[in-house]
Amino acid sequence: MRDIPVGNGSFLVTFDDKYQIRDVYFPHVGQENHSEGFPFRFGVWTPTKFSWTFSDDWSRSLKYLPETLVTDVTLENREIEVRIECNDTVASHDNIFLRRVRVTNLNTAPREIRIFLHHDFRIYENKVGDTAYYDPETGSLIHYKKHRYFLIKTEPQFDSFATGRKAFRDKEGTWRDAEDGTLSGGVVTEGSVDSTLGMHLQIDAGESREFFYWIAAGTSYADVAALNEHILDQRPQVYFDYTANYWRAWVNKNDADLGDLPSDVIELYKRSLLIIRTQIDNDGAILAANDSDVTERATDHYSYLWTRDGAFVANALDLAGYADAARRFFDFCAKVVHPNGYFLQKYNADGTVASGWHPSWNAYEQSPMVPIQEDETALVIWALWQHYDRYRDIEFANRLYRDLVVPCADFMCDFRHKPSRLPAPSWNLWEDRRGIHTFTCASVVGGLRAAAGFASLFAELDRAAKYAAAADEIVDAMREHLYSKEHGRFLRSLHFNSGEHYEPDATVDASMFAMFYFGVFTPDDPMVTGTMAAIRDRLSVPGGIARFENDGYMRASSDVAGNAWFICTLWLAEYYIATAKTKEDLEPALDILKKVASQSRASGVLSEQIDPVTGAQISVAPLTWSHSTYVAAVHNYLSKVSSF
Structure with missing residues (x-):
């Protein structure tokens, strides 16, 4: 499952629920995953202890800034007394992943806190024949193979770095080198490689320090060097501001009249539009989902x-x-x-x-x-x-x-x-x-x-x-x-x-909503009403509507027809919309829109399914079809309201 994806149609970066970068797609959305789902780790060293932010010692809040594709992440570890606030985005019109990191010392004494950012590239979706090196001309770490280059830099300049072997014999990677707070400084490694950089921050008690970090993606050294120079000329904060403003303008560009919809429905509607955009390649392909975890159970993916x-x-x-x-x-x-x-x-x-x-x-x-x-x-x-x-x-x-x-x-x-x-x-x-x-x-x-x-x-x-x-x-x-x-x-x-x-x-199957949705029969035709009644009565499960009776795919319980799918639940809302004769008749549809909003992750992400036993989202996330079905249902609801 993936959360808070950020992208621009040619460069897509996704995170897991531990706030680890897990998928890095370039130059197409969904094609060439240069991490193959392996994590880019985020570590914190203090004089008393080292901790990776994926550990259970950390509390996490993963959201977006409102109406943007800029993340709003808070990580906190009470044991080592550190709070980290991050914003991530991919520049709207340049292939640059940007991160702003604010580190707060929650201790009562001044101390040094070191941040370690790790990179596990597997360029062209394999670990063989990569190179990672320190480039003195740009003051950056660069990973490359053939026509794919990734330049990594910070401002202020990072204090330490290491390149090394990973996933080879007894070599786990440079992330292990970080755990004592000191990186070896290996300047170049080829083969199966990774890299880690370190930021050494002196922070007074209760105070904060901030730095910027970025990854530029290109097809040559000249490409990424030019992007790096552009960031330094324009300033990282300007990129953040421009990108945030761009997405706010984009999601509001049509001045849609959302009527008196509840705020949570409006919020998920707008978030769905933005998430949909991250899953669309600039050349036109609309990808089903970009979540490489599914390869562990299916040896293939949804990209x-x-x-x-x-x-x-x-x-x-x-x-x-x-x-x-x-x-x-x-x-x-x-x-x-x-x-x-x-x-x-x-x-x-x-x-x-x-x-x-x-x-x-x-x-x-x-x-x-x-x-x-x-x-x-x-x-x-x-x-x-x-x-x-x-x-x-x-x-x-x-x-x-x-x-x-x-x-x-x-x-x-x-x-x-x-x-x-x-x-x-x-x-x-x-x-x-x-x-x-x-x-x-x-x-x-x-x-x-x-x-x-x-x-x-x-x-x-x-x-x-x-x-x-x-x-x-x-x-x-x-x-x-x-x-x-x-x-x-x-x-x-x-x-x-x-x-x-x-x-x-x-077999009763939720997809039979198509009879009225595509105009084959009218919504009030007895053949349709009988079918939709069966869908409602026999496919209702905790969490929504199942696909069909005895659906075995990822089935959580044999006590119900199957797992709830967001698209199937929203198809029932479409039926309520199509048959409504008064605004009051639309209440069941609005209830479904509100229910789905309440089931979304804190970030607004919708997966494919809901576990009817635990109520948790399961399978791939975000599923583009789930979000688009929500958008369509909201518009069809508003259209019906306006017809009365």
Whole structure:
């Protein structure tokens, strides 16, 4: 789990709950993690004891300064009588991580306190062949390999330093060298290396000393040296002030009328927008989450673009008035779409195809398969139409129509299960089963109707009629094949075992909110109300709404349907919003918004799930989709309020 991420779209730094830097991404958000999740330690020496701030001797408060991407961190150790207050940020327009450190001597006598900052780079995501050295020209420590350079410096100048071997034979690293309060001063080391610098501060009783620390990231020595010179010319405090002011202006730029929303809901809404921005690469990819801890249980991570998640996030940004980020996402999609008109499971931030587990070959039937979740294709087109409908940027729409909309819509028209007229089997949004899914069908209807809108806009009436007809056929087929009169609600899916044989899956699944959300059926249609009642009644667990019945993923207790997911809980709020006829009808939705705000971490971060037993956030954090779903729900709530 990660907290207080700071970034600018090309340089992202994340922390764990102990305030250790754990992930350093450059030059893309989510791509090239130059720490591989290993901690950058923070140590404090006093004449009586040395202590790492990750130890249980420290109390910690990890927050942000209001309406900024500048952290507000307080660390305190009563045993050694030291308080440390830190602010961290990544400069809004330069690849510089900055930290301001204020150290207070809580002792009744003057004394020296030494601060040690450790760096465990694994450049290009491996520890082999790195170099760390002291550079006298810049007075800095530099780690580099090939085209990646990281320059580390302080003001005032650090008093001691060491470079050395780590994770090699009996060498743990230079952080161990710091524990006696004195660094060896090794000036250069190659191979598997780390470094530590020391600040020696003479502080009177009850007084404080302050220093600045920064890491400049670049692709050459000249890059980082120039950034270092720029910091020294502009002054570190000016960078802090500029960056804080920039983010305050950014999060308030649209002067959104937030009505009479409670202050905690407004605070999480704004924090969500800022956190979402840290997870978006400047080239357009919207990353699901950047938390390398997940690799310990999955041997992979969430630092990828799933176009489904990206489409939901882009739509939330559009609702909030951040059209530029959404446009960059759609441009990215136009570059990576498959020649056959669909999106693969996930992508890296540079546009390359990411790791995946959807097979292209059916070993049982000895036949090829399309390795996709079709909703990922449909939702990009749906979100693009929502974007156009809001901003009416016809030049932008025209640019993407031929390269993105038409091939995807043609694919959705053709990728059909002919006996039922539903979309052909593909993987579901949870990526755990293949079949014909209610969520996927609803998203395809939304995507095809969006494509029909674009075709009409550009006077291609035959195409518009084709896409609209295909959407209507799927709606009729959903009534026939996916609605269960026996259960009085929709089925989750039709599960295909082999050939054309399938079995209905009546599992209650929160994703079936899609039926009204994408306009397939009206919110008050009895088929929808029966389904949503089942979701509310059978998926409610302590903490919110579970994904589906008997969800085994990271399951905390067999006594409930599964863990609560923030997105699923907020989808129920969307239903309350959609069906409200009076402002009083919106109270259940507002209660959910307030509940989610109360469940956020002190920093405002939302993870993927809530443990129904302990109430703690679990799985990756922050999850971009959790934050975007909150933003969308707030806007849809306000829109409904204004309609009364």
